Structures are given as structure tokens and as C-alpha cells.
Amino acid sequence: MPNRQKNYTIGIDIGGTKMLAVLFDGEKALADYTLATPKDNLEHFLIMMDALLEPLTDRARADKVKIKGIGLGVAGVIDYNKKIVLKSPNIPIIDGIDFASKLEGKIGLPVAIDNDANCFCRTEALAGAGIKYKNIYGIIIGTGIGGAWWINNGIYLGAHGGAGEPGQMIIDFNDMIGLEAAYHKLTQHNPAQLAEEAYRGDVLAEKVYAELGNLLGTAFANIANLIDPEIFIIGGGAVESSDLFLSNIKKTMKENIISSEAKKIKVVKSKLGEQAGAIGAALLVK
Amino acid sequence: MPNRQKNYTIGIDIGGTKMLAVLFDGEKALADYTLATPKDNLEHFLIMMDALLEPLTDRARADKVKIKGIGLGVAGVIDYNKKIVLKSPNIPIIDGIDFASKLEGKIGLPVAIDNDANCFCRTEALAGAGIKYKNIYGIIIGTGIGGAWWINNGIYLGAHGGAGEPGQMIIDFNDMIGLEAAYHKLTQHNPAQLAEEAYRGDVLAEKVYAELGNLLGTAFANIANLIDPEIFIIGGGAVESSDLFLSNIKKTMKENIISSEAKKIKVVKSKLGEQAGAIGAALLVK
Numbered sequence: 200m201p202n203r204q205k206n207y208t209i210g211i212d213i214g215g216t217k218m219l220a221v222l223f224d225g226e227k228a229l230a231d232y233t234l235a236t237p238k239d240n241l242e243h244f245l246i247m248m249d250a251l252l253e254p255l256t257d258r259a260r261a262d263k264v265k266i267k268g269i270g271l272g273v274a275g276v277i278d279y280n281k282k283i284v285l286k287s288p289n290i291p292i293i294d295g296i297d298f299a300s301k302l303e304g305k306i307g308l309p310v311a312i313d314n315d316a317n318c319f320c321r322t323e324a325l326a327g328a329g330i331k332y333k334n335i336y337g338i339i340i341g342t343g344i345g346g347a348w349w350i351n352n353g354i355y356l357g358a359h360g361g362a363g364e365p366g367q368m369i370i371d372f373n374d375m376i377g378l379e380a381a382y383h384k385l386t387q388h389n390p391a392q393l394a395e396e397a398y399r400g401d402v403l404a405e406k407v408y409a410e411l412g413n414l415l416g417t418a419f420a421n422i423a424n425l426i427d428p429e430i431f432i433i434g435g436g437a438v439e440s441s442d443l444f445l446s447n448i449k450k451t452m453k454e455n456i457i458s459s460e461a462k463k464i465k466v467v468k469s470k471l472g473e474q475a476g477a478i479g480a481a482l483l484v485k
Numbered sequence: 486m487p488n489r490q491k492n493y494t495i496g497i498d499i500g501g502t503k504m505l506a507v508l509f510d511g512e513k514a515l516a517d518y519t520l521a522t523p524k525d526n527l528e529h530f531l532i533m534m535d536a537l538l539e540p541l542t543d544r545a546r547a548d549k550v551k552i553k554g555i556g557l558g559v560a561g562v563i564d565y566n567k568k569i570v571l572k573s574p575n576i577p578i579i580d581g582i583d584f585a586s587k588l589e590g591k592i593g594l595p596v597a598i599d600n601d602a603n604c605f606c607r608t609e610a611l612a613g614a615g616i617k618y619k620n621i622y623g624i625i626i627g628t629g630i631g632g633a634w635w636i637n638n639g640i641y642l643g644a645h646g647g648a649g650e651p652g653q654m655i656i657d658f659n660d661m662i663g664l665e666a667a668y669h670k671l672t673q674h675n676p677a678q679l680a681e682e683a684y685r686g687d688v689l690a691e692k693v694y695a696e697l698g699n700l701l702g703t704a705f706a707n708i709a710n711l712i713d714p715e716i717f718i719i720g721g722g723a724v725e726s727s728d729l730f731l732s733n734i735k736k737t738m739k740e741n742i743i744s745s746e747a748k749k750i751k752v753v754k755s756k757l758g759e760q761a762g763a764i765g766a767a768l769l770v771k
Contacts, residue, residue: 276744285745334644348711351637357713358620361744364710369703369741370658372667377741381658417655424650425634425711427643455655455663458562458647459571 210481215289215342270483272318318479412447496767501575501628558604604765627721698733706741
């Protein structure tokens with residue numbers, strides 16, 4: 200974590216299902232507030248952003264501390280120069296929208312923007328499960344699947360800002376099905392309900408989660424054979440039910456890593472839980 | 486290329502089908518010599534290594550120039566600390582063998598060892614098709630499929646030396662088939678003969694090559710979505726018939742890259758041809 204600062208920052212994690220905002224004092228979240236992500240139209244989306252910010256700006260006012268800026272972590276591909284969301288598969292209403300600038304104009308505060316998985320991975324690397332490591336792949340398993348790679352003290356963005364994305368990874372060449380699509384197909388877009396069923400002893404739901412472990416383990420091996428990190432950190436909604444599939448991830452990953460040394464790669468759960476993404480977004484504000 | 490040096494070095498590219506050795510003066514290959522890779526037993530393998538070195542050491546003697554050392558580029562996973570070939574899928578007789586040390590003891594010259602795709606990529610980055618780029622993924626399509634990533638002025642090895650390997654990438658989750666296995670299945674372990682048939686107008690062979698382009702394009706997209714390089718450089722035996730599949734690689738790759746910016750990634754052929762791997766091995770000698 201950075202040193203204590205005199206100002207607060209706000210971080211908003213904009214996921215495919217919910218938006219979570221934190222008021223951040225440079226060390227910890229003082230308050231957080233969650234709303235469902237509007238998906239009908241952009242106007243509604245922007246109104247809900249306002250609603251999300253209000254209780255946090257109120258709190259800052261009560262503390263008599265200025266808010267220095269806002270960081271957004273968005274589930275999608277970002278154009279970092281133009282601060283535009285290029286493509287958000289699970290929130291298509293914001294595709295191509297420069298809503299960081301829109302928000303800046305409206306609120307009069309600097310707004311930074313980044314991919315949500317980048318934000319998640321940054322927090323876990325600096326203050327979470329990755330604090331002892333230098334080469335970390337963070338993966339969010341929630342509404343969709345996002346990922347980011349922390350190396351050389353930062354998120355690796357690639358030559359065109361397109362790096363770190365696991366969702367499109369084709370794992371079924373015959374039908375050209377990517378990892379995220381296979382995840383949706385397996386969990387029927389409702390992993391939480393499926394987990395409930397599995398915990399209640401539904402054998403079919405248990406099998407689906409076992410298969411999900413194999414699917415993710417395969418993807419982890421594909422990632423490991425290319426970038427060979429020290430550790431994978433798993434975040435997102437699925438973390439809560441990770442005991443249903445974590446052992447299968449590890450098993451399938453090991454079986455498909457070619458280097459015997461790289462089979463030692465660790466797989467752990469997020470330490471900072473559901474605030475990790477929003478804190479990582481708050482850390483964007485310099 | 487490094488500056489002209491007073492000594493020669495030897496580089497040997499040990500592939501799944503042939504071994505190619507070069508006598509290298511620091512700028513170019515003065516001579517090269519090729520033999521089939523022995524696959525029956527280690528003793529035969531080591532005898533053939535000697536046979537490979539002989540004409541080159543003769544030439545150095547004639548030039549009255551000392552040989553400073555030997556670099557080996559091996560199609561397999563290397564333990565860089567122990568200088569051991571951990572696993573070579575296409576030359577299993579050298580699995581677990583410290584034949585760099587064996588060779589050192591025999592010849593009395595320092596022997597360095599590296600993965601063959603790393604050697605290929607190093608040469609192309611420093612003196613070949615990648616000379617204008619800083620973020621390069623090199624892929625060898627020959628007996629098997631190997632790859633390496635050049636970034637930050639060197640080959641990226643990963644946390645455990647297991648990075649850059651595309652061959653095991655699972656592209657068929659249902660049957661757990663990796664890229665290399667799918668390549669073997671498509672080309673029936675004989676891509677050269679298949680290419681001949683395609684050039685003679687055999688429609689089935691043409692179709693197989695089109696499908697190979699789609700397969701490789703899918704793998705390139707999977708790699709691009711993770712590491713987003715500036716350029717892919719293709720080497721290995723298949724380069725000679727790349728007009729049969731290069732356009733399909735590019736098309737399928739673009740279709741499956743998620744970031745619109747990263748769709749700009751270039752795909753080109755090796756510039757230094759079949760000597761690239763051996764020169765990259767010679768460059769290992771410091």
C-alpha cells in the first residue's frame with residue numbers, strides 16, 4: 200500500500216453484475232457501497248454511477264477530507280490513451296463510450312480508468328495474496344472471466360494494450376469456443392445458484408463444478424506454459440464456492456504444464472475479497 | 486549482431502528431425518553442416534554430435550582461429566541451472582541427460598544450452614525479421630511446435646524456466662488435445678509430403694493446410710490475448726510452404742483477438758531461415 204495520504208480517493212469496480220465503490224484513505228476502504236450494474240441504457244448507467252458516488256462523497260464531506268480523484272475498474276478492454284471502453288462483453292451499453300471523460304466533466308474530479316482484472320491483480324499484488332511475489336497472474340471468475348498479469352512492478356499491458364485477457368482463449372477448436380463461453384455454457388450463466396445446488400448435495404451440480412475445475416485448470420496450464428508465473432490468484436464471485444473446484448484446477452493444471460519445475464506454480468484465493476477490484480481502481484488515482 | 490570477435494563459436498540447432506551446426510564469426514555463419522537427428526540411443530546421438538563438429542573444427546583450424554565455445558539449441562524444456570534437457574517430446578533419448586556437461590568434458594570447450602525456439606527467436610530479434618521490434622513472439626513449426634518470447638532485450642523464461650511453450654496449449658478441451666498433437670494429427674507427422682501434395686493440386690492436402698492455418702491462427706490469437714506482442718515470426722520447416730496457410734493464420738488470428746488495437750499484430754516469416762536456430766545457439770557463447 201502507498202503511504203498515508205491527506206486526501207481520499209474513490210475506486211469503483213464495474214463488473215458485469217454489480218458495481219462496488221470504496222472510499223479509500225490510502226491504506227484501507229473507509230466505506231463501500233454496492234449497486235446492481237444497469238444494463239438497459241447509458242443514461243441509466245450514468246445516473247446509477249452518481250447514486251453510487253453520493254454516499255461516499257457525503258462521508259468525505261463529513262470527515263472534512265477532499266476527494267482527490269476517482270478510479271474506475273471496468274470489465275472490458277480499455278483504450279488507455281483515449282480513456283475509452285473499447286469492448287465490454289458483459290456490459291455492452293458502455294462499448295465505445297468515453298464515460299471517464301463524461302464523469303470528469305460532471306463531477307469536476309480527475310477520473311482514471313483501467314480494466315477490472317488489472318485493478319484486482321494490482322491490489323492483490325501490492326497488499327493481498329501476492330504480496331510476497333513478483334510474477335502474479337490474477338484471474339476473476341464472476342459474471343465473466345477476466346485476468347491480468349503483474350510483472351516488473353506493474354500490470355503488463357502488451358504492445359497494443361490487449362494483453363492479459365483469458366476470456367477469449369479458444370479451448371475448443373472444433374466449435375471455436377472460448378474460455379468464457381465454455382464457462383457460461385457450463386454454469387448456465389448462474390454459477391451462484393449452481394453452487395447452492397452443489398452444496399445441497401445435487402450430484403449434477405457437483406459434477407458441473409468438478410468440470411469447471413478441469414476447464415479452469417486447463418486454462419491455467421495454457422497460461423502457465425506461456426508466462427510461467429509464481430502464483431495464480433483467483434477472485435470474483437466464484438471464490439466463495441472455490442472448495443467445489445479448486446482441487447480440480449490444481450490437478451488439471453499440473454497435468455498439463457510441460458515444465459516439471461513450473462508445476463510448482465501456486466494457486467490461491469484472493470485475500471482482499473470483493474473490495475480488491477475497487478481498491479485497485481482507487482490506487483489508479485495519483 | 487555483436488561486434489566482430491577474434492574467436493569463432495559453434496552453434497548447433499538440435500531439432501526433432503535434423504541437427505544443423507554453424508561455425509560463427511560473430512557476424513555470420515562461415516560454414517554449416519547438417520545431419521539427421523539420431524533417435525535410437527544416446528551413444529549414437531553423441532557420436533553424431535562429434536561427426537557434426539568435426540568439419541567445423543577442421544575449418545577453424547585451417548583459418549587458425551580458436552573456437553571459444555559451443556552453444557546448443559535443443560527442441561525441449563531445459564533446466565538452465567543444471568544445463569539438463571528436462572523433456573524433449575521429439576527426441577526422448579536425451580530426456581534428463583546432462584549432455585552439455587558430457588560434451589564439455591569430451592571436447593574441453595565451454596558448452597551452453599538453451600531451448601531451440603529461444604535460439605531461433607533470439608537471432609530473429611537481433612538480426613532477422615524482428616530487428617525493428619522489441620516485443621516478439623517466435624514460433625517454430627517443424628517436427629513439433631516450439632515458441633519463445635523476446636521482451637526487455639531478452640528471452641522471457643518465466644518464474645521457473647517454463648515460459649513461452651505453445652506446444653502443450655490445449656485447444657480441444659473435450660479430448661484434451663494440445664496444439665502440437667493437433668498439428669501431428671492434421672499433418673500425419675509428415676507436413677513436407679503433405680505440402681508437396683498440396684502444391685501438386687491435391688484438394689484434400691490443400692484443405693488440410695487451410696485447416697492448419699486456422700489451427701495456428703487460433704493458437705496465435707490465444708497467445709496474443711495473453712502477451713500481445715508487436716509481431717509473430719514463423720520459422721521451422723513449414724516456412725517453405727507458408728503460402729499454403731499464412732493467410733488463414735492471419736484471418737483466424739484477427740477474428741479471435743479481443744482488443745481491436747491488438748488485431749494489428751504482424752505475422753511474418755523468418756528472415757534467417759534454417760540457420761536462425763544454430764546462429765542463436767552460437768550467440769549463447771559469451
